[in-house]
Amino acid sequence: MQIDFWFTMGSTYSYLSVMRLRERAGDITFRWRPFHLLIILQEMNHVPFADKPAKMAYMWRDVARRAEMYGIPAKLPAPYPAKQSIVANLVALAGMQEGWGMDFVRAAYRNWFQRGEETGSEPNLSHSLREVGQDPARVLALAESAAMRSLLVQETEEAKRLGIFGSPTFAVGRELFWGDDRLDDAIAWARSHRGA
């Protein structure tokens, strides 16, 4: 059974999922799929938090409570919004193709949420890439290539086609579960609709 884990690197709540998920959980395989949510949000004319102080204050408090509940360290608020989240998404996508993507994503989120280094910018990119044994110059050239940009657009279009509008979203076939707090529901759905 497979669950697609759709996420964007600039998302705050996705920190909780990134730190909890591995590639497999028992009989479930998680396919990590970075996409550039900002394109979809701009088309919706929607800003999740940055222009809504009450909602943003709640979000940080909620992330803090849930991180504590899961035993995940967090130094909050982290720098937000991340101005260059697109670079982080491109690097994550390159990493998924080369096999070090999940480790990079975890490193980038740790550096953002535990050390205060904004994701997608320096020094987060170089620190996180070196942590996973990659040469920043090589990877950043690959990430910024036309091919990788085109692939990120394709993945984002696929997310939009599925009806995705937020991160993280867990997709079990056509069934969407939006939010880190829906992970258990997605797993239960995958198990109860096996082969359906």
Add this chain to the structure above:
Amino acid sequence: MQIDFWFTMGSTYSYLSVMRLRERAGDITFRWRPFHLLIILQEMNHVPFADKPAKMAYMWRDVARRAEMYGIPAKLPAPYPAKQSIVANLVALAGMQEGWGMDFVRAAYRNWFQRGEETGSEPNLSHSLREVGQDPARVLALAESAAMRSLLVQETEEAKRLGIFGSPTFAVGRELFWGDDRLDDAIAWARSHRGA
């Protein structure tokens, strides 16, 4: 121990909480507090669903899944958005003062989500009021009075002062839990921070 259950009658997810909550759950008392969320949303320049088709489609699917999980009947989508939710909020507030408010709120939501009668408009108002033994003409005059309008504004200002921006929100002192899916967290918080 007390949890304030802040809700607005035009909210879709609040259906789940309204159908699950009673006045008490064990050692917890729930104080039902209607407010007019629309004022806060307009100040935030935020439309939760109506101008966002992907998010609205997800919301109905999510409400349907969760209603089924709780064993709550639902004929979806219900008419949305409710054009006269302010009238429903005023009637609910009047009912909370006179003691039939919770029963009215449940009736209005049942008529909206099970019979397709838009909340805040006719015939929902008259049907729901008669179901709880109230004379629609008397109650609607009371609900539309300057005093009740002023009280609804006061309650809405109190919600805003607490940092509330959505419905339902469960408040345990200054700690907020937004969303029907945070009810268990709010109860756990109230119990673990008793007297704190």
